[in-house]
Amino acid sequence: MTRPVIELREVSRRYDDALPALQEASLIVRPGEAVAVLGPSGSGKSTLLNLIAGLDRPDAGSITVDGVRVDRLGEAGAARYRRSKIGMVFQFFNLLDDLTVTDNVILPARLAGMARGDAARRAAQLLETLGIDRHAHAHPGRLSGGERQRVAVARALMNRPPLLLADEPTGALDTAAGQDVSRLLAELNAEGQTIVVVTHDLALARSCTNRTVRIADGRITEDLVSPAVASEAVR
Numbered sequence: 001m002t003r004p005v006i007e008l009r010e011v012s013r014r015y016d017d018a019l020p021a022l023q024e025a026s027l028i029v030r031p032g033e034a035v036a037v038l039g040p041s042g043s044g045k046s047t048l049l050n051l052i053a054g055l056d057r058p059d060a061g062s063i064t065v066d067g068v069r070v071d072r073l074g075e076a077g078a079a080r081y082r083r084s085k086i087g088m089v090f091q092f093f094n095l096l097d098d099l100t101v102t103d104n105v106i107l108p109a110r111l112a113g114m115a116r117g118d119a120a121r122r123a124a125q126l127l128e129t130l131g132i133d134r135h136a137h138a139h140p141g142r143l144s145g146g147e148r149q150r151v152a153v154a155r156a157l158m159n160r161p162p163l164l165l166a167d168e169p170t171g172a173l174d175t176a177a178g179q180d181v182s183r184l185l186a187e188l189n190a191e192g193q194t195i196v197v198v199t200h201d202l203a204l205a206r207s208c209t210n211r212t213v214r215i216a217d218g219r220i221t222e223d224l225v226s227p228a229v230a231s232e233a234v235r
């Protein structure tokens with residue numbers, strides 16, 4: 001079997017004296033999978049994603065992503081890990097309004113040491129592929145929500161990460177823009193991108209993923225691979 005992209009073993013995270021935000025979560029995600037994480041508000045979905053992204057550390061358990069023991073990284077190691085292994089998309093885009101679209105998109109590559117010209121060429125390609133090249137020199141504040149989320153996706157893909165994480169990427173978008181972003185994620189997955197997307201939106205989960213993981217009160221309660229995909233894996 002190919003090496004998993006994500007391997008979580010009994011991962012727990014508790015904030016202060018509150019109930020655990022995540023309890024003994026185990027999860028294996030293989031290359032090319034697209035996984036939807038579903039669950040009510042406060043159930044631990046963002047906690048799970050932030051732990052995988054190396055933005056937070058577990059109290060117990062191990063997290064391995066593309067061969068890296070994420071739970072053992074220090075601050076500098078975690079920053080390097082995020083730049084090389086993770087692309088992340090958030091509900092409210094997290095773009096820098098002082099920078100142009102292009103400068104937002106090339107930022108992760110510049111931080112990773114890519115020359116400006118090379119980064120700008122890759123950014124131009126990504127913006128064209130995502131249909132937002134005409135906004136390359138605009139500031140994100142001028143764009144619609146759907147366009148901003150495309151910019152965020154372009155930025156997330158800049159360093160060709162083995163793993164794309166998205167936390168409620170359609171949560172701040174109208175239905176049509178949300179469908180565009182779903183379609184985009186489905187296309188990226190069809191090209192082989194491994195994706196984990198947190199969402200409340202069942203339509204998004206169905207249209208762009210082939211596996212659903214449900215979380216309730218910090219525990220993974222269900223992990224279902226869609227029948228079409230399961231039968232393909234058997235063949």
Ligand SMILES: Nc1ncnc2c1ncn2[C@@H]1O[C@H](COP(=O)(O)OP(=O)(O)O)[C@@H](O)[C@H]1O
Binds near residue numbers: 039044047
């Ligand atoms: N930084 C934090 N400090 C304290 N409690 C937190 C923090 N982040 C999340 N929590 C708590 O952990 C639980 C899970 O939160 P979260 O993972 O954000 O849920 P979801 O993304 O499913 O809405 C909630 O009870 C939330 O209040």
Ligand SMILES: [Mg+2]
Binds near residue numbers: 047
């Ligand atoms: Mg959340």
